[in-house]
Amino acid sequence: MSARLRAWLLVTPATLLVVLFLVLPVLSTLATTFGDPKGVFAPYATFFNSRFRMTVLWRTMEVAVITTIVSVAVGFATAWVVAKAPGRARSLLIIAAVFPLLTGVVVRSFAWLVILGKNGILNNFLIWTGLISEPLSMLYTQGSVIVAMIYLFVPLMILTLVGVLEGIPQDLTDAAASLGATPAATFRQVILPMAVPGLIVGSVLVFTGSFTSYATPQLLGGERQMMMGTFLYQRAMVTFDWVGASTIAAVMVVVTLTTVLFMSKLARKLNPVAG
């Protein structure tokens, strides 16, 4: 048997799995949106002319963008401390970041249900301190969804950036300092450019992850704060509007793929090493 034939035989089962059960079904979903008797783009006209649908799309964008920005800021600062921490502390901090990451989305969202609920821990605490007399309704608001999302994605950002920050050679920052750069200048001109590829990878993961999330907006946003993921589910399984659901799916695919492609182009452009 030639090496070429052997190689292809080995990759065939996995390739078939992806082509038959991912590529074809997803393409068929996308195709559904162009088969409307009222016109090829009719479902898209419905989507982009509907106030409600556009509200859902913009809300999802807003939540995803805020989540990404906050996660980048919080994750970068924390990853910096973790990367600089001495051996043992560093391993413990990595364990502390991995643990929530590997704990399920349902469990982690549930925690915020317990904290932010009407009889939740935060309300009870605020009443106990006398700051408020009536419990606040914090659940089913955009704020509660964003807090839970940030909670969900900060560990991912920390772990992505720790690896990147550790990869920046100490010699480089030492050289900058010995050539008279202030710590602020070293950060801006040496560390930040070196960290850009990692920041981009992390941002893409957080943005696409929060843009397409289902469980968190379902639990903490409910009907009132519907996002693209929960909206898709509702269209498909509650109202059985499969064309509508497929249109939402198509918009989600376009947004995530565009983000990934655009950001990886940007990463290549900004990468100081590859030039």
Place this chain on the structure above:
Amino acid sequence: MQNKTHPLLIAFAVLVFFFLLGPLVIIIGSALSETSYLTFPPQGLTLHWFENIFEISAFRRTMATSFMLAVGGTALSMLIGIPAAYALARYRVEIPRFLGNVYVLPILIPEIVLGFSLMKSLATGLGLPITLSLLVGHALLVLPYCVRVVGASLNNFDFSIEEAAVSLGCTRAKAFFTVVLPNIQAGIIAGFILAFITSLNDVSVSIFLTGPGVSTLPIQLLAHMEQFFDPTIASVSVLLMLVTVAVMAIVERTLGLTFLTK
């Protein structure tokens, strides 16, 4: 490395870790409370809610389903993912590079879109039984982990050892099982366990594929939360956290947890 991190930055990081772990501590505390509602700090200590999990048949059933699905889906994915990862690492000239990206598609395509599409084509279109659709969906979902983690091990493997075995008269198959496989064992175990936990926690694909009589634990938890708000959910969450601890221990012993920062 010398430590000149600003104390304010350290204080900030401490707060972040408090934010990350606090909610999980709250879940553990409220799972132990004697009250019939969720509260923290717990009032009294009891393991009653843990016993209660096993008294609710829906939890018993979905736990078994989720466990078997995670093991079965991952095993299936490994069975086809390892040969693919091997071919990608070994036959760099024969296999076009873009094929490596094909196996990452299940991460690239939004999970919820994948779930919806699988429901339309497998469950409704082909009329596959629920369990089989779930198995295919989960095998697909974890394929990137199987191919990538095993692939990372294979990239560190010196294929000339395998060539030596073959030139000394070993068959290709025997060389793979006795020379290659033992050398990438750590990657396979770590990949398996990461895929297992991904499958166990999955919501977005499963929610479309579960149906009457067959459900997974996370989906059952979501449904339970909408009706009841007692510490049983917290105690199931604690059980799931224990699984996470076990998973972390295994990854630490195989590839090391720092593997996850790469």
